[in-house]
Amino acid sequence: VEHPIGMTRILAAYATAVGAAPETRLLLAARGIRAIGDGFVSLLLPVYLLELGYGPFEIGVIATATLAGSAFLTLLVGLYAHRASGRSLLIGATILMMLTGISFATFEELWPLLLVAFVGTLNPSSGDVSVFLPLEQAQLARLVSDRGRTSLFARYSFIGSIMAAVGSLGAALPEAAAELSGLELRPTLQAAFLVYAALGGLALLLYRRLPQAAGPADPDQPSPKPLGRSRGIVLTLAVLFSLDAFAGGLVVQSLLALWLFERFGLSLAAAGAIFFWTGVLSALSYFAAAGSRTGSGSSTQWCSRTCRRIFALRSSPSPRACRSRSRCCSFAARSHRWTCPPGPRTSWRWSRPRSGRRPPA
Amino acid sequence: MAVVAPEERPAAASLTSVPRSLAAAASPALAGAMLAASGFGWPLVFAGGLKAVYDLLLLVMFHNVRPPEEAARFSRR
Numbered sequence: 001v002e003h004p005i006g007m008t009r010i011l012a013a014y015a016t017a018v019g020a021a022p023e024t025r026l027l028l029a030a031r032g033i034r035a036i037g038d039g040f041v042s043l044l045l046p047v048y049l050l051e052l053g054y055g056p057f058e059i060g061v062i063a064t065a066t067l068a069g070s071a072f073l074t075l076l077v078g079l080y081a082h083r084a085s086g087r088s089l090l091i092g093a094t095i096l097m098m099l100t101g102i103s104f105a106t107f108e109e110l111w112p113l114l115l116v117a118f119v120g121t122l123n124p125s126s127g128d129v130s131v132f133l134p135l136e137q138a139q140l141a142r143l144v145s146d147r148g149r150t151s152l153f154a155r156y157s158f159i160g161s162i163m164a165a166v167g168s169l170g171a172a173l174p175e176a177a178a179e180l181s182g183l184e185l186r187p188t189l190q191a192a193f194l195v196y197a198a199l200g201g202l203a204l205l206l207y208r209r210l211p212q213a214a215g216p217a218d219p220d221q222p223s224p225k226p227l228g229r230s231r232g233i234v235l236t237l238a239v240l241f242s243l244d245a246f247a248g249g250l251v252v253q254s255l256l257a258l259w260l261f262e263r264f265g266l267s268l269a270a271a272g273a274i275f276f277w278t279g280v281l282s283a284l285s286y287f288a289a290a291g292s293r294t295g296s297g298s299s300t301q302w303c304s305r306t307c308r309r310i311f312a313l314r315s316s317p318s319p320r321a322c323r324s325r326s327r328c329c330s331f332a333a334r335s336h337r338w339t340c341p342p343g344p345r346t347s348w349r350w351s352r353p354r355s356g357r358r359p360p361a
Numbered sequence: 362m363a364v365v366a367p368e369e370r371p372a373a374a375s376l377t378s379v380p381r382s383l384a385a386a387a388s389p390a391l392a393g394a395m396l397a398a399s400g401f402g403w404p405l406v407f408a409g410g411l412k413a414v415y416d417l418l419l420l421v422m423f424h425n426v427r428p429p430e431e432a433a434r435f436s437r438r
């Protein structure tokens with residue numbers, strides 16, 4: 001018991017270091033723990049199903065069942081969330097997570113697995129779609145002001161992404177354990193699902209420490225209303241997000257991993273390392289969004305700025321670099337007029353002057 | 362989330378996340394079928410194409426929408 005508690009302490013200490021309020025800290029720490037579980041299981045799911053003798057199609061169907069189940073649960077939460085406290089819903093979801101892990105370790109036939117996948121919290125996408133997200137985000141949005149929101153949500157996504165990366169690195173463990181102990185792969189994979197359940201238990205411990213009846217922390221926050229003046233923008237966003245999500249679903253982590261296993265005969269350790277680094281990179285991109293002084297508005301801005309920085313740092317830019325720099329700037333200027341007043345002064349402003357360096361023309 | 366008026370946020374959150382998760386749910390089975398049919402990474406190709414379309418649409422439609430905290434800052438300039 002001592003080790004996991006130490007682990008949550010480390011996480012909480014990390015969140016403190018980043019400077020979060022107590023409640024936010026709990027939510028961030030829980031998000032981190034869940035992300036480890038999701039990253040871990042999203043790689044093990046295809047391996048386990050292959051081990052049980054299922055093919056790519058069945059694995060895809062199970063992934064669909066997990067996501068459809070999450071969507072259904074999220075819908076229920078959206079409809080009935082106002083009747084229960086966010087805290088008890090989060091606790092309920094962690095209990096479901098524990099049951100999911102235990103059931104996956106127990107069942108081997110397709111139909112029970114499909115049912116558990118649908119009802120449970122299993123996540124083939126390292127945590128992008130989950131019933132926890134809207135619950136946690138609603139709590140987080142309540143806890144910060146307009147100004148702090150962008151950076152808090154960036155931090156929330158950053159923790160999720162980096163911990164999912166750590167979790168996928170951990171996916172190498174069952175294979176290593178099987179080799180060391182001389183056991184078959186199957187029981188160690190089943191043990192891994194129990195680890196997932198245990199992580200759910202840890203998240204449960206954290207959510208339990210949330211205040212009982214969370215009153216509105218921000219007194220300015222008006223009570224919820226149906227969509228009014230935001231309707232247009234929300235509907236457009238809903239359609240666009242769906243398109244993006246559909247595309248994302250095609251390369252959901254579990255299926256991407258499956259493709260890597262099948263096509264290149266990759267080991268779990270190698271796949272884990274790949275997803276670790278992609279996770280770290282995407283985590284860093286959230287960090288960049290938070291660090292950007294303009295916030296959530298546009299990552300294009302960040303892109304164009306970085307682009308200018310890179311070119312500004314070159315002491316003697318080649319004609320080709322100059323050309324692409326001006327193309328980059330004109331693109332940025334078209335889409336975000338204020339980001340790029342053209343000319344050498346701007347680029348100089350973004351790059352710190354170093355001795356003996358001339359600003360590029 | 363920030364571009365929506367505070368009192369409408371809960372409704373907005375569920376209205377955007379539900380279609381999103383339903384859409385995401387449909388595709389893994391399709392991807393599984395594609396993988397079962399051929400070893401070539403067709404799901405990757407389709408996903409890349411659709412994501413590019415999404416990014417461009419988002420850029421075109423929302424490049425002049427600002428969250429309140431940014432709108433305040435930029436209107437001062």
